[in-house]
Amino acid sequence: MRVKDLMDTKFLKIYPDYTAKKTIELMYKKKRYSTAVLDEEDKLVGWVMSIDLALIDDKSKKIKEIMHPLNEIIILHENDPARDAVIKIVEHKVTSIPVLNNEGKVVGMVRNCDITKTLAKLYDIPVYNLFKIFERELKGITWDELMEAAAVVTKHTTGEDISAKEYEKRIENTTFGQALWACGGLEKFFAGLIKIGEIAIARRVAKVR
Amino acid sequence: MRVKDLMDTKFLKIYPDYTAKKTIELMYKKKRYSTAVLDEEDKLVGWVMSIDLALIDDKSKKIKEIMHPLNEIIILHENDPARDAVIKIVEHKVTSIPVLNNEGKVVGMVRNCDITKTLAKLYDIPVYNLFKIFERELKGITWDELMEAAAVVTKHTTGEDISAKEYEKRIENTTFGQALWACGGLEKFFAGLIKIGEIAIARRVAKVR
Known part of the structure; x- marks a missing residue:
């Protein structure tokens, strides 16, 4: 620009x-x-x-x-x-x-x-959109598997017992800016997303076996 | 905030x-x-x-x-x-x-x-930092493998023939804001990162086999 x-x-x-x-x-x-x-x-x-x-x-x-x-x-x-x-x-x-x-x-x-x-x-982009891209790009992983992985990572990092459905509901109304603030910055937000991707893949691999 | x-x-x-x-x-x-x-x-x-x-x-x-x-x-x-x-x-x-x-x-x-x-x-965060988190969080993937995957994805998406070393040099001086502008927005930047992660994992799996 x-x-x-x-x-x-x-x-x-x-x-x-x-x-x-x-x-x-x-x-x-x-x-x-x-x-x-x-x-x-x-x-x-x-x-x-x-x-x-x-x-x-x-x-x-x-x-x-x-x-x-x-x-x-x-x-x-x-x-x-x-x-x-x-x-x-x-x-x-x-x-x-x-x-x-x-x-x-x-x-x-x-x-x-x-x-x-x-x-x-930039701050107003819905986090939901980012997860939709995650679903689209991460070959072979379904939306539900992604939400389950996100709930697992949330429990790991914050101790909060959240279900996949609750996680999905939460990100429907969360902006990128709010997510950055909640995570403590871009680097931490990004680290969380990588963990979610890894766990979704690991769970899928375990299921297939 | x-x-x-x-x-x-x-x-x-x-x-x-x-x-x-x-x-x-x-x-x-x-x-x-x-x-x-x-x-x-x-x-x-x-x-x-x-x-x-x-x-x-x-x-x-x-x-x-x-x-x-x-x-x-x-x-x-x-x-x-x-x-x-x-x-x-x-x-x-x-x-x-x-x-x-x-x-x-x-x-x-x-x-x-x-x-x-x-x-x-937010716009001034170096893209290099995000790749360092990528390396840290993506278990078992080395920095060089990540740079190689990034060069592959760049070639796929832009047609540009860039080496892993050149890619590394480029991100040393690139901010998040510049990267967003170059990719065409947060969603596309994010899709690119997911592809890089996937390719790094796929290449590592192929190597192990």
Whole structure:
């Protein structure tokens, strides 16, 4: 995933000759905390935050007198990996970052709320889906055998006496994020899955013999 | 994980009798876009955003005349699951949410940048770690056998002719997030791992025979 897959291409355009008053009204209407200042070719020339606009007394002041200069602005290129957007947002604690193309034109804005939405999707994947893949990929093992193995592993690791049916019911309403939290992280969740696969295979082999 | 595990307990305290001028200066100093307004018992009474402060002309105005009332504020309880913070930030596109305790006192602030940081940690786990767990949990399979199986599966799925050594080198610098992106999501990544485990076992069984 690249920055261009994450960015919002409908963003507010503010120009250096706008007054503070006009800019505040536009930002208020669009619910923006910070915004890019562009020249007539859409190239980035500055950055304005709502708190900068709150600070000034004379609202007839031009944006070019208030804006942060280019060298103070955190930027992204549209072809940067999406991970760079995450790193910059976390490091600089900003809410949005302007995205430039090869010509230096602003082509979009990466917003923290959109990043949160994208990152959070992974956590919301149902654990049930992962077990369905387990069933499909693990040749010769049935769904019931998998649930029985899962119940055995749960009893081993937590001491909880859970039946295969109860385990199945539980994973119907569990997300990947909840499972990670319950297991104590990705590595432990993953170790549990491997154990379940091994036990399902071992029980199947024992049955066949 | 609960909201209290995520929240920042060092937050700016603004009171209804503060002037807009004083509040703007404090928010500018602390780099805050929005902040909670509290009464003398630290109970939440309002919410102020920097853009609201930019809009007003008379900076001697009191915060109580400017702040958003209680019924307009998105709030969290300290014992809410952390996931609720993510859902509210994405849904309402806010940058921070005040956190209340049972007495209605503000005890912290959940910020979008902290949520991004927490969510992003999962993506940064090295794939190498997962294979090390694979080796540890999959009884009787060596690291080299695992890498050979991974090279076989890679060739099967992508057509790429990669050696076990090359595969090992590749996963040394690959994060879970990059692997998900390369595979096309968690389900496909997981299916690939199961195939690797199965092939490692099958090759080991064939060798023993």
